[in-house]
Amino acid sequence: MNRIHIGKETDIAEKRARVVRVGELEIAVFKLTGGELKAIENRCPHKGGKLSEGIVCDHHVFCPLHDWKISLQNGLVQAPDEGCVTTYQLEIDGQSGDVWLHLPQGQTIAS
Amino acid sequence: MKKKLVLVGNGMAGVNCIEQLLKLAPNLYDITIIGSEPHPNYNRILLSSVLAGDADMKDIVINEWSWYEENRITLHTGRTVTSIDSDRKQIGIDNGLKLPYDELIIATGSSAFILPVPGADKPGVIAFRDIKDCETMMETAKIYRKAVVIGGGLLGLEAARGLLNLNMEVTVVHKHPYIMERQLDQTASTMLRSELEQQGMKFLLSKNTERIYGKKRVAGLRFTDGTEEEADLIVMAVGIRPNVALARQAGITINQGIVVNDFLETNLPNVYAVGECVEHRGVAYGLVAPLYEQGAVIAKRLAGLETDGYHGSVVSTKLKVSGVDVFSAGVYNDRPGSRSVRVQDDFGGVYKKVVISDGKVIGAVLFGDISDSSSLFKMIRTGEDVTGREKEVLLGASGGGAQKSGAALVAGMPDDEIVCGCNGVSKGAIVNAVNEKGCSSVNEIKACTKAGGSCGGCKPLVGDVLTYVLGADGVKTVKEGICGCTTLGRDEVVEAIKNMHLTASKEVMNVLGWSNTEGCSKCRPALNYYLGLLWPDEHEDERESRFVNERNHANIQKDGTYSVVPRMYGGVTTPADLQKIANVALKYEVPLVKMTGGQRIDLLGVKKEDLPKMWADLDMPSGYAYGKTLRTVKTCVGETFCRFGTQDAMGMGIKMEKKFERLATPAKFKMAVSGCPRNCAEATIKDFGVVAIDGGWELHISGNGGTKLRGSDLLTKVKTEDEVMEWCGAFIQYYRETGKYNERTSEWLERIGLDTVKDALKNQEDRLALVSRVEHSLSLTKDPWKEIIEQDELKKTFSPMSEEISMSAR
Numbered sequence: 001m002n003r004i005h006i007g008k009e010t011d012i013a014e015k016r017a018r019v020v021r022v023g024e025l026e027i028a029v030f031k032l033t034g035g036e037l038k039a040i041e042n043r044c045p046h047k048g049g050k051l052s053e054g055i056v057c058d059h060h061v062f063c064p065l066h067d068w069k070i071s072l073q074n075g076l077v078q079a080p081d082e083g084c085v086t087t088y089q090l091e092i093d094g095q096s097g098d099v100w101l102h103l104p105q106g107q108t109i110a111s
Numbered sequence: 112m113k114k115k116l117v118l119v120g121n122g123m124a125g126v127n128c129i130e131q132l133l134k135l136a137p138n139l140y141d142i143t144i145i146g147s148e149p150h151p152n153y154n155r156i157l158l159s160s161v162l163a164g165d166a167d168m169k170d171i172v173i174n175e176w177s178w179y180e181e182n183r184i185t186l187h188t189g190r191t192v193t194s195i196d197s198d199r200k201q202i203g204i205d206n207g208l209k210l211p212y213d214e215l216i217i218a219t220g221s222s223a224f225i226l227p228v229p230g231a232d233k234p235g236v237i238a239f240r241d242i243k244d245c246e247t248m249m250e251t252a253k254i255y256r257k258a259v260v261i262g263g264g265l266l267g268l269e270a271a272r273g274l275l276n277l278n279m280e281v282t283v284v285h286k287h288p289y290i291m292e293r294q295l296d297q298t299a300s301t302m303l304r305s306e307l308e309q310q311g312m313k314f315l316l317s318k319n320t321e322r323i324y325g326k327k328r329v330a331g332l333r334f335t336d337g338t339e340e341e342a343d344l345i346v347m348a349v350g351i352r353p354n355v356a357l358a359r360q361a362g363i364t365i366n367q368g369i370v371v372n373d374f375l376e377t378n379l380p381n382v383y384a385v386g387e388c389v390e391h392r393g394v395a396y397g398l399v400a401p402l403y404e405q406g407a408v409i410a411k412r413l414a415g416l417e418t419d420g421y422h423g424s425v426v427s428t429k430l431k432v433s434g435v436d437v438f439s440a441g442v443y444n445d446r447p448g449s450r451s452v453r454v455q456d457d458f459g460g461v462y463k464k465v466v467i468s469d470g471k472v473i474g475a476v477l478f479g480d481i482s483d484s485s486s487l488f489k490m491i492r493t494g495e496d497v498t499g500r501e502k503e504v505l506l507g508a509s510g511g512g513a514q515k516s517g518a519a520l521v522a523g524m525p526d527d528e529i530v531c532g533c534n535g536v537s538k539g540a541i542v543n544a545v546n547e548k549g550c551s552s553v554n555e556i557k558a559c560t561k562a563g564g565s566c567g568g569c570k571p572l573v574g575d576v577l578t579y580v581l582g583a584d585g586v587k588t589v590k591e592g593i594c595g596c597t598t599l600g601r602d603e604v605v606e607a608i609k610n611m612h613l614t615a616s617k618e619v620m621n622v623l624g625w626s627n628t629e630g631c632s633k634c635r636p637a638l639n640y641y642l643g644l645l646w647p648d649e650h651e652d653e654r655e656s657r658f659v660n661e662r663n664h665a666n667i668q669k670d671g672t673y674s675v676v677p678r679m680y681g682g683v684t685t686p687a688d689l690q691k692i693a694n695v696a697l698k699y700e701v702p703l704v705k706m707t708g709g710q711r712i713d714l715l716g717v718k719k720e721d722l723p724k725m726w727a728d729l730d731m732p733s734g735y736a737y738g739k740t741l742r743t744v745k746t747c748v749g750e751t752f753c754r755f756g757t758q759d760a761m762g763m764g765i766k767m768e769k770k771f772e773r774l775a776t777p778a779k780f781k782m783a784v785s786g787c788p789r790n791c792a793e794a795t796i797k798d799f800g801v802v803a804i805d806g807g808w809e810l811h812i813s814g815n816g817g818t819k820l821r822g823s824d825l826l827t828k829v830k831t832e833d834e835v836m837e838w839c840g841a842f843i844q845y846y847r848e849t850g851k852y853n854e855r856t857s858e859w860l861e862r863i864g865l866d867t868v869k870d871a872l873k874n875q876e877d878r879l880a881l882v883s884r885v886e887h888s889l890s891l892t893k894d895p896w897k898e899i900i901e902q903d904e905l906k907k908t909f910s911p912m913s914e915e916i917s918m919s920a921r
């Protein structure tokens with residue numbers, strides 16, 4: 001597993017997301033109300049919309065292209081649509097506020 | 112203490128009655144329901160769809176377990192009521208429990224009639240009545256091959272079709288010489304039989320079963336004429352018998368069924384009966400619509416409301432067998448005094464017959480094309496006089512001439528025809544959602560299929576599909592909230608924001624009891640708009656509630672890039688500005704440069720992180736080509752160069768654009784100014800269009816050239832440029848204050864009416880008040896591009912949080 005330092009908790013505003021790029025892979029890191037962070041692939045399974053630009057409601061994000069509703073907890077697309085987005089683990093240092101992204105081996109493109 | 116209401120029977124008729132009661136009087140009774148099947152209330156009619164593989168068991172549940180909980184109903188499933196003691200007003204249940212009641216409803220339904228022939232009790236002989244029968248058939252089909260269905264009526268044929276789908280060989284045995292003789296005349300029956308034979312069904316007609324043989328399990332059946340037929344499974348579908356044992360034992364009057372009066376009262380006080388167990392005016396119904404009508408009467412009675420009672424129903428039948436459309440209602444065979452209109456087309460497999468007596472349609476049979484079924488059924492029920500146009504009844508609708516109703520048009524649509532073009536939802540998908548998911552309103556269809564969820568232009572058509580499937584009376588018109596999170600409409604929400612002085616959307620959702628605590632992508636931007644409108648000084652714009660384009664001040668494209676459109680007032684530019692735009696396009700390698708429909712230049716394919724840098728290099732105001740706000744003011748050259756021009760159209764347009772740019776409106780807002788009535792700027796399809804005439808200006812409103820073309824309405828004529836500005840400001844503000852979020856002025860005008868708008872703007876005093884409010888809001892706006900460039904906190908959100916070109920493990 002790879003562990004990448006991506007920044008500080010305070011880099012993201014509540015109900016908003018920032019993008020993390022690792023090689024070809026783009027991940028959206030969301031901050032929910034209350035401060036919890038969630039990371040999912042920044043790509044809607046429908047037409048590839050950038051989920052980082054969606055409106056965040058509780059632990060869901062609405063894709064900006066065609067309004068698909070996706071759970072930030074497990075990446076599942078909500079009915080009536082179907083599909084799943086890859087989720088990623090984050091590690092947060094409570095003291096410093098540093099955030100690390102965990103990537104499973106073989107997930108990234110090494111150049 | 113609340114009165115106790117007990118319902119015996121957890122089926123469609125009884126539970127529907129309770130549902131209707133809860134709508135009328137939610138908290139009047141402590142309700143207990145006892146049902147002997149171990150399931151919540153499900154749609155028995157759709158069992159044939161389950162068998163046919165078109166629906167799942169879970170799809171046909173009407174009331175989930177949670178529904179009982181939410182309505183605080185005590186439910187005993189898998190339990191049977193064994194006694195009613197009307198003196199003590201209590202019932203006994205098979206587990207020994209006694210329950211007191213104040214009001215009792217008996218809805219015990221009916222059972223399949225099993226022919227009393229020797230061998231009918233052998234394993235492998237079943238009815239087609241409940242989920243258990245369905246499961247037995249599906250299990251049997253895995254092991255055995257040969258099925259016989261006894262009974263060529265509606266239910267028998269549906270069971271037979273389902274068994275065919277399960278890959279069994281199916282023979283239908285019927286004692287009459289033709290099938291569905293209770294619903295069809297001989298012609299239609301014969302056509303139906305040949306269609307079903309083509310699908311693989313076999314028929315043995317005019318056969319009476321003598322006995323069922325087999326060692327242990329069923330092996331076949333023998334008929335009274337001495338012939339035999341082999342069978343591994345026999346399904347009896349020869350009719351139903353009302354379940355009356357419990358009522359009889361309690362001393363309730365029974366004939367064929369439990370006898371009730373027009374108020375569904377039995378002869379015992381406080382004891383009602385509803386559904387298939389009931390006999391009303393000598394008729395026991397076995398179809399769902401009459402049972403719901405009966406339930407409605409009980410519900411009103413129990414809620415203490417007026418009702419003139421139940422007077423019986425005319426019933427109609429549709430066969431639910433795929434590929435076969437059959438409809439029948441009322442009297443379908445000629446009788447003395449009646450005459451009929453018939454159409455028969457053996458090539459197209461269509462047969463239609465309408466029976467008319469005393470100038471009224473008394474019955475109809477349709478085969479192959481049932482598009483006229485709802486209109487015919489309505490005529491039968493209402494007893495409309497058709498004297499003199501008997502032929503039109505049948506031929507008028509399809510034979511040209513009369514305009515077809517929406518539902519009739521829908522009937523003619525193939526199943527795969529797309530109804531919702533935005534989301535690719537076909538007619539068939541909507542019909543499925545109605546039949547299998549129980550959707551009965553446009554909103555429910557939207558939640559289930561997304562049809563009508565995007566541009567909304569197909570909503571009327573979705574409504575027609577609903578009417579086509581459910582009939583006009585079956586479609587629910589539910590109050591539509593501003594989104595799925597609330598039932599409150601725009602006006603109620605705005606009133607609450609105003610009266611309770613709510614200044615943040617979080618507050619609104621909290622105070623008004625939103626079902627999703629943080630709302631959804633529909634209501635969040637709407638609330639943000641309403642709050643900004645009502646409290647321009649106090650409300651802090653909620654960036655996180657803005658749609659991506661308004662948050663990033665650029666238009667997101669399908670590949671995640673953006674487009675940049677700088678302001679070009681009135682569509683007028685200069686060589687210097689053009690040079691600047693060209694330089695920026697070159698510097699940032701903009702893939703596409705295009706003229707927009709609103710007379711300006713669009714730079715497409717820009718990466719998000721380049722946006723702030725490009726804006727800085729451009730040093731031009733945002734054209735707001737992405738927002739719910741004033742977009743462009745399209746102008747023609749006007750008198751400046753044009754030989755026909757009567758006024759300075761460009762000057763007027765530029766003035767308007769400079770004045771009203773950046774203002775938030777319910778939906779995008781487009782304007783145009785034409786210098787003469789030739790109207791080259793197409794002002795009559797704009798939200799606010801100005802057309803110069805000799806010595807003045809015409810002001811046009813609520814035109815639209817988009818989703819739905821709408822020519823504008825003339826608001827008024829004025830003389831001076833100042834008057835144009837005054838009316839324009841007043842109009843925009845009035846729209847801002849009364850429009851629903853996302854509602855264009857064209858839809859808005861249709862909703863509130865031209866006269867309302869004219870009235871609101873006719874006094875100068877009122878106009879000036881509106882203008883002063885719009886000016887206040889305008890005074891608070893800033894150029895968004897500049898704002899982002901100048902604030903690091905905003906600018907940084909345009910770049911990735913972190914970026915690694917290559918990965919190194921650490």
